[in-house]
Amino acid sequence: MTDLWRSVLFLPASNPRAVEKARGLDCDVAVLDLEDAVAPEMKAEARDAAVAALRSGGFRPRLAVRINGLDTPWGSDDLSALAQADATLIVAPKVESAEAVQALAAASPPGARLIAMIETPAAALRLDAIAGSSKALVGLMLGVNDLATGLGTGTSDDREPLKPWLAQTVAAARAHGLIALDGVFNRIDDAEGFAAECRQGRLYGFDGKSLIHPGQIAQSHATFGPSPAEVAAARAIVEAFSAPDAAGKGAIRLDGRMVERLHLEAAEALLARYAATTPHG
Structure with missing residues (x-):
């Protein structure tokens, strides 16, 4: 069966209630987050929770884990723990080079697939090299908040300054047979704004969108699924x-x-x- 990537929902692995709710959600992928959504003092607990979730199974969506970067105190431990839990899909934050992807692939569980997050100007300028760096890589995901901050465009909802990178991310993904995932929309209560951004992402050729709330799933499916x-x-x-x-x-x-x-x-x-x-x- 063809894998679907219309909706990729992030939730903190340190939140037991959110993890349990994810079991029945209709998103295509649920990402147990060990990085931005987890405070430093909760990293070990979140890691243990992600491992427990992977081992227990019973989730309707496919499960992924966003690890901490290998340049942080937690990244290597994250990968070691996921190897013991037979993780099959790993989201890697702030990837900036082909060498970084190769290092991640070498340290990941055997057979695990990688999604590289494009979140910095350095990554944006190396999209082709990153996209073609490893057979373990299956997709590129834009981290729009970090990228906008790094470019100095601010964190407003106007994506005009990001349009070149939307297009180039999709082009790099397509050139190397990868999935392309659009970034998050921050205003949870703005359904109209979210729908408009989904349409924009579909127009640019993205396969789906990163989500931060279950209430965004239905719209993402409606937009990124065939009409x-x-x-x-x-x-x-x-x-x-x-x-x-x-x-x-x-x-x-x-x-x-x-x-x-x-x-x-x-x-x-x-x-x-x-x-x-x-x-x-």
Whole structure:
């Protein structure tokens, strides 16, 4: 089944109530956070809680863990503990180079997949190198708050200064066959603003969005999942290429426009994503 990445919800691993609630949430990925959401004095406790959650299982979403950076006092211990718990998806914060990804891959549990967070100007300038650095890497995730701060654009909700990096993150991900995940939206009670930012992320080509509240899941799914119109159009393309008179043709006429084999491949991929949404209702 095709993995879905429409909604990637962060929750503090140090909060037992949040971890327990995550078991039944409809997000595609739940990220047990050991980094920003956890105070220094709670790091060890959060790590133990994440390990316990991974071992116990029973979560509806796929589980990931955001570790602390390897340049912090906690990062190496995080990876050592996750190796004992057979963690399969690790989110790495503030990745700034190909070498950093390679070091993370070497220290991670065997077979674990990595998501690299792009959060600094240095990372933004090395996107291609980071994206092509390791077979363990499966995705790039923008850390918009840190990136905006590092660029000096402030932390307002106007993403105009970040648009070049939105596009380049997606381009780097696509060039290397990776998932591209948009950053968080900070105003939990602004449903309209969140919907608009989801639409912007979809427009730029992101596969999904990082979330900070369960109330954002439904909108993220609605925006990043295939719409009924897109599904109908994709089915029409597949059916047209399946017709006897399309055999051997690289391009056909459909509804007044030329449709090529690349459109067929895109339509088949969209229908596969649509089929994968069935377990989520």
